[in-house]
Amino acid sequence: MPIIEAYDLVKIYSSRSGTVHALAGLNLSVPEGRVEGLLGPNGAGKTTTVKVLNTLIKPDRGSARVDGIDVLADPQRVRRIIGASGQYAAVDENLTGLENLEMVGRLYHLGVRQSRRRAAELVEAFGLTAAGNRPVKGFSGGMRRRIDLAGALVNKPRILFLDEPTTGLDPRSRLGMWETISELVREGTTVLLTTQYLEEADALADHISVIDQGRVIAKGTADELKAQVGGHRVVVTLVDAADSGAAREVLARYGSAEPSGADGGRELEVAVQQGPVALQRVLADLEQQDIRLHDAGMRRPTLDDAFLTLTGHPADGADGTDRADEIDPDGRAKPTDHQDTPRRRETVV
Amino acid sequence: MSTLTDAPSSTPSPPPQQEVVGAFSTWLADGWTVTWRNLNKIKRSPDMLFFAVLQPIMFVLLFSQVYGGIIEIEGSDYTNFLMAGIFAQTVVFGSTFSGAAMAQDLKEGLIDRFRTLPMNPSAVLIGRTNSDLALNSISMVIMIATGFAVGWRFTNGFPSFLAGVGLLLLFSYAFSWVMTLLGMVVRTPETINNAAFMILFPLTFISNAFVPAASLPRPLEIFANWNPVSALVQSARDLFGNTPDGIVRDTFPIEHPIVTVFVGVAVILVVFVPLSIRQFARTSSR
CATH class of the missing domain: 3.40.50.300 (P-loop containing nucleotide triphosphate hydrolases)
Incomplete structure (x- = not known):
């Protein structure tokens, strides 16, 4: 169950x-x-x-x-x-680390002595013994x-x-x-x-x-x-951004989806079914058209790719269309206090 | 780190004390734990204690020294007349702290923490209002001492004096419950303070706290005579033996101030304690 x-x-x-x-x-x-x-x-x-x-x-x-x-x-x-x-x-900022945990223990009805013992145990396990007696404020x-x-x-x-x-x-x-x-x-x-x-x-x-x-x-x-996203990604980095259009056409020829790009069009990427074969063909075609490369390779899709494929939008959710979590139970929108929250997009490469 | 959890082997047995300890003593213990936590806050933030001590001193000195010379009360010394009013004003304002602290706890996620613990849900509110009663008691002692220093005397005997102080604290305790609810509804500590001032300044100033109600313009006089703060001030003034002879008692609250205060306190508690508990049970951070 x-x-x-x-x-x-x-x-x-x-x-x-x-x-x-x-x-x-x-x-x-x-x-x-x-x-x-x-x-x-x-x-x-x-x-x-x-x-x-x-x-x-x-x-x-x-x-x-x-x-x-x-x-x-x-x-x-x-x-x-x-x-x-x-x-x-x-x-609670005004309580020490130990006191915070002791309070929680007492509210679990462990009793004062048992709560203290448990607090000390946890503070030690979390490597905070030295700071345990200081107010959390610091x-x-x-x-x-x-x-x-x-x-x-x-x-x-x-x-x-x-x-x-x-x-x-x-x-x-x-x-x-x-x-x-x-x-x-x-x-x-x-x-x-x-x-x-x-x-x-x-x-x-x-x-x-x-x-x-x-x-x-x-x-x-x-x-x-x-795996749901399937296959590989072929990634190329161009020497000259002016080749971007032509290179994109080449990638589109072998890709299973539209190529995507970054870095002013110098970095291009496309999802492919047969990774090694597609990479060989892309490289051959690019050479034939005299498009010079800084870098070329192939990679497995990341969870980021999976997320994009599954939801249709990137994982950082910065589009602001749906912010259910930011409305409190009484229905008021919560103040936007996200400056302190790093909203980096992290990929596993 | 096997000390952290005992997950796989354990059964979901509640702590043994759960069964032994009755619901009532659990409630008492939880209330005390939260009170202890709040009192620690008073101890650990010297700035808070500083203002809790200084503000009453300032008010007593300011009003008695600045207005003492100008305002003349027939049949009484202004300092004697003023003291019940200043006490009432300070303890009523002191209850604002409950609201701000509640909003702060909500903002910092502490209410969420409490609400995921198997504690008695009303204990957080009991702890809140208890510790504010303690803070108000400190203010009270300081004001009484300062009052003595500037020449205030109670003339009705010590038991009456104590009864007056008790009544002031009882009223402030009831008022803490109003502010506690407000804190959970308004949710921002700063707004609570501003909103409280908007309500509490008129409530304490359009009363008999600083001048006799009869000296106010007619509409304000009517308000002052029915204002519960006036009844509180009048009770304390009577019990301290500081009421001037010529005071007009033509409305029920002023005629029977002590009864009025008790009825007021009962009404506030009957309405706001259940409302606060209900609100607490569905309040969660952001």
């Missing part, structure tokens, strides 16, 4: 700017021990899904079960077995995130919800966070993880559900998703 089940979840937010279907009939099923990645652009419905499952919001329609417990009927029982870490490190973003994640582990949860666990972190802290999460999952905790970084889903998740506009549009392992 799957440990996380969601069936036909619908959540509609209405605001002055119109109605947003944050969830439009989303289904999800996660077996025990799996790290499931919810991958999708901003506003796809990832956060809303997690908030329904971790009892923070009620869907307008549909049902959800966590470890067989009906989330809507018995949220309090669900809360005892899950751990949840939100998009923003939810820590912590770096990465340290706060770690305390927040530790807070989600106080009750030794069997199911862990992580909503964009590395958003806003610098690359080094992000790698540290990945390591921590990987260690956790090695112990068999079931994790539902949301991310807009393809690289992150690739690195952490056993299985990925691609979410777009409130429903799951594709699922599978990272490799399966990449």
Whole structure:
């Protein structure tokens, strides 16, 4: 039996700017021990899904079960077995790292002594022993995130919800966070993880559900998703941008889709069915037309390519058309505070 | 890192204390934990404590020294007349803190954290209002001391004096629940402060706090006589023995100020406690 089940979840937010279907009939099923990645652009419905499952919001329609417990009927029982870490490190700045964790332990009703012991245990496991007695106020973003994640582990949860666990972190802290999460999952905790970084889903998740506009549009392992895009990509870099038009025609001849380009037309790329054969032919044709190359090669599709193919738009979701996650449950649009959120497009090359 | 989870082998058994500890004591313990957390905030942010201490001193000094010379109250010394008003104003404004702190917790995701824990949902609100009562009590002590320093005396005996202080704090506690709800609805700490000032300045100034209601223009006088803050001020003033002889008592709240305050407190709590708990159960960050 799957440990996380969601069936036909619908959540509609209405605001002055119109109605947003944050969830439009989303289904999800996660077996025990799996790290499931919810991958999708901003506003796809990832956060809303997690908030329904971790009892923070009620869907307008549909049902959800966590470890067989009906989330809507018995949220309090669900809360005892899950751990949840939100998009923003939810820590009390004025408490020390240890006190933050002790507070969480006490609210899990572990008792004061047991809570203290658990807090010390976690602070040590997260490599924060030295900083544990200092107020969180002075912590770096990465340290706060770690305390927040530790807070989600106080009750030794069997199911862990992580909503964009590395958003806003610098690359080094992000790698540290990945390591921590990987260690956790090695112990068999079931994790539902949301991310807009393809690289992150690739690195952490056993299985990925691609979410777009409130429903799951594709699922599978990272490799399966990449395979859905099929074949290879032939990539060439021209010496002279003026050759761009001619080179594009050559690529189009052997490609299974329209060629795409970047860098002022000097870099061209096309999806092909038979990689090596197509590359040979493209190179032969380009040489015949005296088009000089800086670089040429072939690569496997990335999750980025898969995402583009599946959703029809790039993974960074910067088009701003669908921002369901940014409307709060009362239907007000949230202030745009994304300056602090790196919105880099990351590819796995 | 096997200390982190015990996922595969464990059964979903709730912590053993869950069964042992009754619902009521769980509620008490949770309320206390959140209060403890909030009180830590007062301790750890000296700026907050500084203003909580300084603001009451400033108000007492400002009003008694600036207006003390100009405003004459028949049958009373202005400082004696003023003190109940300044106490009431300060504790009512003090409740604003509940709203701002609630909005701040929401913004920082702490409410989300609390709401995913198996704690009693009303404990967060209890903890909030409790710790603001503590903060208001600190302000109260400081104001009383400052009042004594500028010549204020209560003349009705110590028990009455204590009753007056208790009534002021009771009212501010009830008002904290209003602000707590407002904090969850408005959601931005800055807006809360501005909105509160828009409401609280008229509420405290169009009253008998600083001048006798009879000295106000007729429409304002009518408002002042029915204003619950006036009833609060009048109660405290009566209990402190600071009411001047010539005061006009021609409306129910001023005639029976203590009853009015109790009824007001009961109404506020009956309405706003359930509303706040309901709002909390469906409030989530951004």
